[in-house]
Amino acid sequence: MIGFIIYLYNAFIYQPLLNSLVVLYEILPWQDLGLAVIVFTVLVRIILFPLNSQAFRAQKKLQLLQPKLQELQKRLQNNKEKQASETLALYRTEGISPFAGLLPLLIQIPLLIALYQLFFVFGAKNGLQASHLQLLYSFVPLPGNINPLFLGVVNLSTDWIASAVLAVVAGVLQFVQTRQALPQKSSSGEAASPFMKAFQQQATYLFPVVTVFILFRLPAAIGLYWATTTLFSIWQQRRILKTP
Numbered sequence: 331m332i333g334f335i336i337y338l339y340n341a342f343i344y345q346p347l348l349n350s351l352v353v354l355y356e357i358l359p360w361q362d363l364g365l366a367v368i369v370f371t372v373l374v375r376i377i378l379f380p381l382n383s384q385a386f387r388a389q390k391k392l393q394l395l396q397p398k399l400q401e402l403q404k405r406l407q408n409n410k411e412k413q414a415s416e417t418l419a420l421y422r423t424e425g426i427s428p429f430a431g432l433l434p435l436l437i438q439i440p441l442l443i444a445l446y447q448l449f450f451v452f453g454a455k456n457g458l459q460a461s462h463l464q465l466l467y468s469f470v471p472l473p474g475n476i477n478p479l480f481l482g483v484v485n486l487s488t489d490w491i492a493s494a495v496l497a498v499v500a501g502v503l504q505f506v507q508t509r510q511a512l513p514q515k516s517s518s519g520e521a522a523s524p525f526m527k528a529f530q531q532q533a534t535y536l537f538p539v540v541t542v543f544i545l546f547r548l549p550a551a552i553g554l555y556w557a558t559t560t561l562f563s564i565w566q567q568r569r570i571l572k573t574p
Contacts, residue, residue, distance in 0.1 A: 344444045345465050347374075351448060352466060352473050363452060364480025367551055371558040374445070378438065379566065385435060386570035389511060391426045393571075445555065452476060453487050453549025478551075486551040496553030497545035503560040505538040510567055 350373075355366040375382070398420060406413035421427065451462055463472060478487035485492055512534065545553040 349467050349470050367554050368558050375562045386567050449551045449555050453551030492550035496550050497542045500556040501538040501542035504541045507564045
């Protein structure tokens with residue numbers, strides 16, 4: 331069973347992504363790996379645009395519902411059971427599922443794993459190995475040696491300075507996206523619950539730090555992908571959240 335799942339993953343997710351990136355690398359000017367990574371990332375995000383928009387819209391609905399949730403929590407703070415039941419009733423009344431934004435993200439997990447593997451392979455010191463070349467479709471030209479330079483200067487494979495810089499850039503963008511996603515203060519001026527405040531602080535500061543720590547140890551190609559996809563998310567999220 332596990333072998334069949336791995337086969338489906340390789341045949342319908344990893345292999346198409348690998349071939350797409352190779353084609354982009356071959357047809358874009360100067361065979362620039364960094365440029366190919368950026369274009370590839372944007373194309374993937376365009377394909378996933380409907381799913382991510384659904385998640386952002388669900389996030390926006392939950393933000394708009396925060397004042398009512400805070401009032402309900404304050405009113406029933408001594409009756410947790412009734413608080414939970416009325417919270418669910420409020421969700422039903424407003425036509426909101428608290429997990430609506432989670433499903434699109436879960437669907438994308440296999441894709442995110444494949445992208446991580448893909449950019450790790452392309453960022454490897456020796457380029458694509460024979461095992462990966464065998465996954466290329468018959469109509470896709472063999473790329474030969476992968477040139478790891480971005481704009482002829484930044485080495486996306488072995489340059490630890492490039493990895494560090496792109497890790498910091500990705501972390502800053504992650505911070506901007508997280509701050510943008512946090513619910514605004516309610517019109518009543520009431521502060522969020524202690525649990526929510528603690529979660530917001532962790533999400534705002536801890537997640538970007540973890541992002542920098544992880545990307546610092548990986549090939550810069552992954553950092554470039556992360557920075558590009560986060561920048562796209564900031565734009566898409568702002569577009570959705572500002573829509574009346």
